[in-house]
Amino acid sequence: xxxxxxxxxxxxxxxxxxxxxxxxLYIDRVFLHERTGSVALKELAAANRRVRNPEQVFCTMDHIxxxxxxxxxxxxxxxxxxxxxxxxxxARAAGIxxxxxxxxRQGIVHVVxxxxxxxxxxxxxxxxxxxxxxxGGIGALAWGIGSTEAEHxxxxxxxxxxxxxxxxxxxxxxxxxxxxxxDMILALIGAHGASGGVGYAIEFAGEAVRALPVEARxxxxxxxxxxxxxxxxxxxxxxxxxxxxxxxxxPQGQALDQAIASWxxxxxxxxxxxxxxxxxxxxxxxxQVTWGTSPQHETGIDGAVPDPALEADANRRQAMERxxxxxxxxxxxxxxxLPIQGAFIGSxxxxxxxxxxxxxxxxxxxxxxxxxxxxxxxxxxxxxxxxEREGLDRIFREAGFEWRxxxxxxxxxxxxxxxxxxxxxxxxxxxxxxxxxxxxxRTHLASPVTVAASAIAGRLTDARHLAG
Amino acid sequence: xxxxxxxxxxxxxxxxINVDTxxxxxxxxxxxxxxxxxxxxxxxxxxxxxxxxxxxEPGFVLNREPYRHARILLSGANFGCGSSREHAVWALxxxxxxxxxxxxxxxxxxxxxxxxxxxxxxxxxxxxxELARQVEADPASRLVSVDLVDCAVTAPDGxxxxxxxxxxxxxxxxxxxxxxxxxxxxxDEILAFQGRDRLRRPWIYL
Numbered sequence: 001x002x003x004x005x006x007x008x009x010x011x012x013x014x015x016x017x018x019x020x021x022x023x024x025l026y027i028d029r030v031f032l033h034e035r036t037g038s039v040a041l042k043e044l045a046a047a048n049r050r051v052r053n054p055e056q057v058f059c060t061m062d063h064i065x066x067x068x069x070x071x072x073x074x075x076x077x078x079x080x081x082x083x084x085x086x087x088x089x090x091a092r093a094a095g096i097x098x099x100x101x102x103x104x105r106q107g108i109v110h111v112v113x114x115x116x117x118x119x120x121x122x123x124x125x126x127x128x129x130x131x132x133x134x135x136g137g138i139g140a141l142a143w144g145i146g147s148t149e150a151e152h153x154x155x156x157x158x159x160x161x162x163x164x165x166x167x168x169x170x171x172x173x174x175x176x177x178x179x180x181x182x183d184m185i186l187a188l189i190g191a192h193g194a195s196g197g198v199g200y201a202i203e204f205a206g207e208a209v210r211a212l213p214v215e216a217r218x219x220x221x222x223x224x225x226x227x228x229x230x231x232x233x234x235x236x237x238x239x240x241x242x243x244x245x246x247x248x249x250x251p252q253g254q255a256l257d258q259a260i261a262s263w264x265x266x267x268x269x270x271x272x273x274x275x276x277x278x279x280x281x282x283x284x285x286x287x288q289v290t291w292g293t294s295p296q297h298e299t300g301i302d303g304a305v306p307d308p309a310l311e312a313d314a315n316r317r318q319a320m321e322r323x324x325x326x327x328x329x330x331x332x333x334x335x336x337x338l339p340i341q342g343a344f345i346g347s348x349x350x351x352x353x354x355x356x357x358x359x360x361x362x363x364x365x366x367x368x369x370x371x372x373x374x375x376x377x378x379x380x381x382x383x384x385x386x387x388e389r390e391g392l393d394r395i396f397r398e399a400g401f402e403w404r405x406x407x408x409x410x411x412x413x414x415x416x417x418x419x420x421x422x423x424x425x426x427x428x429x430x431x432x433x434x435x436x437x438x439x440x441x442r443t444h445l446a447s448p449v450t451v452a453a454s455a456i457a458g459r460l461t462d463a464r465h466l467a468g
Numbered sequence: 469x470x471x472x473x474x475x476x477x478x479x480x481x482x483x484x485i486n487v488d489t490x491x492x493x494x495x496x497x498x499x500x501x502x503x504x505x506x507x508x509x510x511x512x513x514x515x516x517x518x519x520x521x522x523x524x525e526p527g528f529v530l531n532r533e534p535y536r537h538a539r540i541l542l543s544g545a546n547f548g549c550g551s552s553r554e555h556a557v558w559a560l561x562x563x564x565x566x567x568x569x570x571x572x573x574x575x576x577x578x579x580x581x582x583x584x585x586x587x588x589x590x591x592x593x594x595x596x597x598e599l600a601r602q603v604e605a606d607p608a609s610r611l612v613s614v615d616l617v618d619c620a621v622t623a624p625d626g627x628x629x630x631x632x633x634x635x636x637x638x639x640x641x642x643x644x645x646x647x648x649x650x651x652x653x654x655x656d657e658i659l660a661f662q663g664r665d666r667l668r669r670p671w672i673y674l
Contacts, residue, residue, distance in 0.1 A: 015661045016654055020635035024654065026661055028672050036553060038501045049648065055674045079499035086501045123672065130552040130576055146554035146580035148647075156651040157658060162634050164575075194486050195546035198572050228546060230575045251671035259671045294486045315485045315544050315593065322484070415496035415520075431550060433490045439519035 002269035004166050005235050006201045009141040009266070013124050015158055022160050027153045028123040029056055032096070033109050034087035035063035036128035040150035041090035049155045054095035057154060058118055059087065061101050062108045064414070067377050067404040071101065076416030094154075105248075107380020107406040110134040110348040114218065115382055117247025121236035121263040126153050131348045131430065132231075133224040136204070137217035138243065139236030139266055144225060164230040165275040167200040168268070171208035173283030178464040180358070181216035182350060182428070182447035184208060185223040186288035188280050190298040197229035200276065203268060204234050208282035214243040215352040222349045223430050226295040235267040287462060289335050290432045290445040292323030297432070299335065301450060301462045307331035326434055327442045328422065335460050338444075342425035343374040343455035344437075345401075345448050347411040350428035351379030355448040356387050360395040362452035362463055368400035369458025373419070375402045377409040399456070413438045426454045470585035471644035474615040475566050477539030478607055480529050481600035487543055488550035489577060493559040495551075496520070506559035530563075534608040542600050543570040545593065548577025557584045567614040569596055569621060582637040583647065587616055589631050599623055616642055 003011070016024040032040065037059055044051070051057055064080040065071065073084050084101070091098040099106040105116060110131050113119040121139035126132060128150040135142035145153070153159050171184055189196065204220060212220065217234050224232030241260050244250045251259045286300035297320070299306070308320035308331065324331070329338075345351065345359055356378065368374045376396045378384035384406050387393055393403045410417055411429040418438025419425045425443050428451050432443040444460060453463035496519070497509025508522070515530060517523045524531045530538065541560070547570040548556060557580040560568075567587040581588045602624040603610050610624035616638060621629045639645065651658075666673050 016657050018636065020639065022634070022636040024651065024657075026658075026665065035498075039503065039554075042501055043503075047648075056672075078496070083501055120671075122669075128552055128554070130550065144552040144576050146552055146557070146576055146583065148554060148583040149579060152648050152651065155648045157662075158651055160636065160647060160651065162636065194549060195572055198546060198575070225550075228549060228572075228574070249674065255671045259669075262669070296486075315483070319485050412490070412495050414498070431488075431490070433488045433550060435494060435513045435519065436490055 002271040002273070004268040004272045004274060005203055005233060005266055006141070006166055009122065009124070010163060018160055022162050024158050025124060025161050027126055027157055027159055029058070029118055029125040030150065030153050031109050031113050031118065031125065031127040032057070032059040032150065033063050033129060034061050034065070034083045036147050037150065038083050038087040038090060040128060040147040040154065041094055042086065043147070044151045044154055045090065045093065051094045051096060051154045052157045057096040058099070058113070059091045059096055060099040060106055060109050060112050061087065063408045065101055065407045067407040067409040069405060071405055073101065078415040080414070080416065104381045104385065107382065108348045108351065108408055110218070110222065111352060111379035111383065114138050115247070115380055117244060117250030120244060120250060121240055122266050126150070126159065130225045131222055133229065134218050134222040134348055136221040136224065136231055136233035138214060138240050139234060139263065141231065141233060143231035164201040165199055167197065167202040167276040167278065168274045169202060169204055170277065170279045171204065171206040172279055172281050173208055174211060175208055175282050175285065178449060179285050179287055180447040180449060181212055181219040183285055183288040184280070184282055185220050186290065186295065186298045186445065187285055189223065189227050189295045190288065191280065192227070192278065194226060194294050194296040195228040197224065197227035200229055202229045202232045204232055209234055210237070213354060214239055215354045218352065219349055223295065226430055236263050287447060287450050287464070289450060289460060291327065291329060291335060292320065293326050293432055293434050294319065294323070295430070295432060295445065297323050298445070301336050301460065303335055305329045305331055305333045305335065336462050338424065338460045340372060340426050340454055340459060341423040342419040343368070343372055343451050344410055344425060344427040344429065345451050346375070346377030346379065346409050347429040348379065349430045350448045351377060351383065353383050353386050355428065356383065356392050359448040359452040360392045362449055362466065363399040363456065364395050366399055366456045368455045372455055372458050374400055374455045375404065375410060377404040378406050380406050410437055412436055413441070426451050426460060469583065469644045469646065472566065472585055472587045472616055472641040474613065474617060475539055476611050476613040478534050478537050479540035479542050479599065479603050479612040480535040480538035481542045481603060482529055483542065483544055483597065483600055485544035486546045486549055489548055489553050489556040489574070490550055492548065492556040493553065498553070498555050503558045504562065506555055507562035510559040510563045539564055539566045540612050540614060541565050541568045542596050543568060545571040547573050549574035552576040554580045557581055557586055561586055569599065571596065582640050585641065585644070587614060587641055589614060589621060591621060591629055591631055595629050
């Protein structure tokens with residue numbers, strides 16, 4: 001019988017059928033970070049349970065760690081130091097691999113794990129972090145879990161999971177120049193809502209997906225959770241196999257050949273049935289930007305703030321009204337041209353070398369507009385080092401961007417750094433929720449290219465129209 | 469884990485869609501490595517007048533009597549979307565919430581609920597709205613019942629609304645099961661899997 005890629009990975013990792021519609025799945029890799037992994041390790045130890053295969057468990061410092069140059073354990077987040085020191089102690093006690101502050105492998109978990117070859121095609125990988133679906137971009141079956149489930153995965157090498165319904169999304173056509181994977185995923189969420197994928201494991205497919213470089217696929221999958229999906233995945237291809245080659249924890253030599261031979265079978269069979277199929281035409285997409293407080297509140301940068309009065313659904317209408325009040329926007333306002341006070345490039349969505357290159361290309365020879373605070377936070381220490389080897393840091397700095405150490409940084413506010421009260425920020429991150437980036441901070445999500453162009457202009461800007 | 473069988477309690481309507489876990493417990497309220505001390509930070513951005521303050525916003529539903537004693541929350545679609553932080557569930561539980569009634573949930577959040585004694589009931593939004601309408605007429609006396617044994621919600625006027633729940637999740641809540649202990653009983657199967665898998669996918673075994 002024809003199977004989907006998710007069926008294949010499910011079958012391959014099935015330890016036991018638990019009845020009741022649940023499967024016990026084998027978990028190949030667990031990744032932790034100091035924000036939510038710390039409590040999982042602590043509770044596990046308190047229950048006198050041990051990590052079953054510590055050599056397959058990894059941890060990084062990304063959420064709490066400071067990103068200011070010269071950083072140490074001290075952070076600006078209240079109580080933050082405790083998360084760092086307790087995670088370090090717990091990781092050592094458990095015998096897992098920690099990418100600590102100062103280690104050149106440190107960085108944002110979902111940037112580090114493919115970079116180090118820990119996430120691979122066909123592996124099951126879990127992390128107590130919702131953006132774990134990012135790793136679907138290299139063909140891993142990876143999903144976010146809570147801390148209690150993380151304890152389960154650590155103690156047993158398995159998770160009890162109910163198989164979600166299946167969906168395939170066909171991203172059709174070719175992207176126009178200046179339009180990116182970030183714009184594709186924002187457009188999808190805009191079209192079908194932030195709960196459009198609830199209950200589904202989703203395969204992203206189609207010409208526009210196949211044409212994306214591997215790092216852009218990670219961006220596309222990163223916001224699968226913002227679509228409500230259980231997880232998302234892209235069938236791995238030659239581009240992925242090339243990406244994996246030579247990564248520190250990836251198989252080498254004959255083992256790699258053997259792995260690639262098996263990975264070539266990781267695609268949905270012709271005729272495989274999905275519970276739901278959607279299409280999105282990418283050929284006419286403009287760069288996208290959010291105007292509200294949910295990722296579904298988005299439109300083309302050439303568009304305008306919609307009028308809640310025209311929304312038939314009362315729930316959606318009220319959410320739109322709340323969002324406009326929070327964002328300080330009126331219906332009908334053109335998005336391009338809105339003055340901004342902040343610009344942020346970073347996060348597990350858009351902080352990889354290709355993101356920084358694309359932004360630097362826009363920034364080169366320009367200055368950030370007066371009154372705009374612009375910050376760039378590379379996604380990992382490796383990304384930062386690679387960018388510095390190419391001189392990208394110089395371009396960012398000369399344009400007026402702060403150039404930071406790697407971490408999640410101002411993607412979210414935890415009592416430390418933030419953009420200011422009611423300040424308007426264009427951000428390459430994934431969440432525009434109320435108060436996410438700071439008390440009453442107004443976040444507009446966009447691609448790094450749009451962020452860079454907007455930082456120069458001092459207002460939301462369509463990079464396609466930026467004069468050379 | 470605490471069991472859930474049935475409760476009859478004050479239900480608080482928070483009829484918004486896409487209530488995210490950042491709203492349920494802002495990151496700035498997660499100050500220690502642990503599961504406790506989170507109730508004061510529940511819905512902090514909506515419950516208090518300014519970030520970091522504890523001056524109540526009088527209009528927010530959980531600041532009003534008798535909703536201060538609510539054990540049930542009524543909400544819109546995609547409740548608990550966003551961040552995986554289990555602190556959202558720990559905060560709701562510590563504050564006193566034992567059941568939520570909404571049309572859909574963030575997947576990680578729903579999984580976290582059933583591992584912490586909170587029942588996430590799925591019912592159509594029309595039913596949620598009707599429950600809210602009945603409750604609001606006199607919230608202190610018009611209580612809602614949620615019964616996991618019978619899988620039904622009973623409205624204040626006595627109307628019964630059956631709901632479905634995955635059997636594994638239902639068992640987990642009804643029995644207050646320890647998932648890890650259950651799985652460790654299958655140790656032989658896990659070891660057998662590893663034995664087979666090591667031959668098939670040797671590159672996985674670092």
